[in-house]
Amino acid sequence: EVQLVESGGGLVQPGRSLRLSCTGSGFSFGDYGMGWVRQAPGKGLEWVGFIRNKAYGEKTSFAASVKDRFIISRDDSNTIAYLQMDSLKTEDTAVYFCTGDNGYGVGWRIDYWGQGILVTVSS
Amino acid sequence: DIQMTQSPSSLSASVGDRVTITCRASQGINNYLAWFQQKPGKAPKSLIHSVSSLQSGVPTRFSGSGYGTDFTLTISSLQPEDFATYYCQQYHTYPRTFGQGTKVDIK
Numbered sequence: 106e107v108q109l110v111e112s113g114g115g116l117v118q119p120g121r122s123l124r125l126s127c128t129g130s131g132f133s134f135g136d137y138g139m140g141w142v143r144q145a146p147g148k149g150l151e152w153v154g155f156i157r158n159k160a161y162g163e164k165t166s167f168a169a170s171v172k173d174r175f176i177i178s179r180d181d182s183n184t185i186a187y188l189q190m191d192s193l194k195t196e197d198t199a200v201y202f203c204t205g206d207n208g209y210g211v212g213w214r215i216d217y218w219g220q221g222i223l224v225t226v227s228s
Numbered sequence: 229d230i231q232m233t234q235s236p237s238s239l240s241a242s243v244g245d246r247v248t249i250t251c252r253a254s255q256g257i258n259n260y261l262a263w264f265q266q267k268p269g270k271a272p273k274s275l276i277h278s279v280s281s282l283q284s285g286v287p288t289r290f291s292g293s294g295y296g297t298d299f300t301l302t303i304s305s306l307q308p309e310d311f312a313t314y315y316c317q318q319y320h321t322y323p324r325t326f327g328q329g330t331k332v333d334i335k
Contacts, residue, residue: 142272150264150272150315152324168323169229202271212260214319216283218271 107131109203109219116225117193125188127203127219135159138206138213139179139186143199144221151199155206155213156186171197193226200224230254230318234327240335247303249330251316256296260320263292263301266329267312275314276301306332 113125127139140155154167156177165177176189186203201224205217231254241247251261259279264272274283276292279299289304303310311334316327 149329150266150317150326152317152326166322208319212278212319214260214262214274214277215264215317216274216277218273220271 107205107217109205109217111201111203111219111222114201114222114224116227118228119193119195119226121193122189122191123193123224124190125201125203125222125224127186127188129184129186129203129205129217132205132217134184134205135181137216138208139177140204140206140213140215141177141188142202142204142215142218143197143224144202145196145199148199153188153201155204157213161209190224193224195226198224198226229323230257230321230325232316232318232325232327234314234316234330236330237328238331238333240333241306242335243306243308245306245335247306247310247332249301249314249316249332251294251299251301251327253297253299253318257318257320259295260318261292261294261299262317262319263290264315264317265310265312266315272315303332 108130117123141153174192179186200221202221203219204215206213207216233252261279263276266272280292313329313331
């Protein structure tokens with residue numbers, strides 16, 4: 106059974122940092138891209154970013170709203186993906202979902218989802 | 229960015245109904261189109277990728293079609309467990325973008 110389990114969420118003040126972790130199991134972690142999607146309270150889904158697998162140089166791509174503030178990395182030996190969030194803003198408040206992305210070249214699609222974890226940015 | 233526009237934003241239907249949801253891209257995305265289902269308080273679930281390919285375990289009452297800029301998700305016979313919000317997403321160009329969602333509820 107495929108599992109993606111997020112951890113590290115919680116309440117953080119504006120301007121501070123937080124790191125989310127996503128531990129994967131039940132699939133070939135190293136072959137997949139790993140991504141993040143968020144959902145603000147009562148809103149729709151927003152793609153945040155993702156990291157390609159080693160075969161594609163672990164290159165990252167991000168939404169404009171988080172570029173230069175968020176970093177995604179991965180540790181294939183421990184099957185963990187990370188979302189480092191710096192300079193957090195109140196508008197970053199959302200449930201963050203980890204995703205397992207299948208693909209190559211241009212077309213990386215989301216196959217798997219974690220259960221989500223809440224990040225609240227507030228003073 | 230590519231804008232994804234879903235219609236309708238919501239619909240009411242009965243068990244057994246045929247339901248169709250439309251997704252339009254602001255520019256061509258070839259076949260890089262996926263559909264997701266989300267129930268309240270739960271993570272989304274991947275239903276369809278590459279316009280019409282069902283993800284593993286997804287019932288065959290779900291189907292997708294279209295090409296270029298216009299796409300459709302069809303549920304051939306709505307079941308009680310299908311009441312949810314559905315999202316399309318393009319993965320042709322970064323940033324990947326989602327439609328605003330279509331909520332399917334009980335008539």
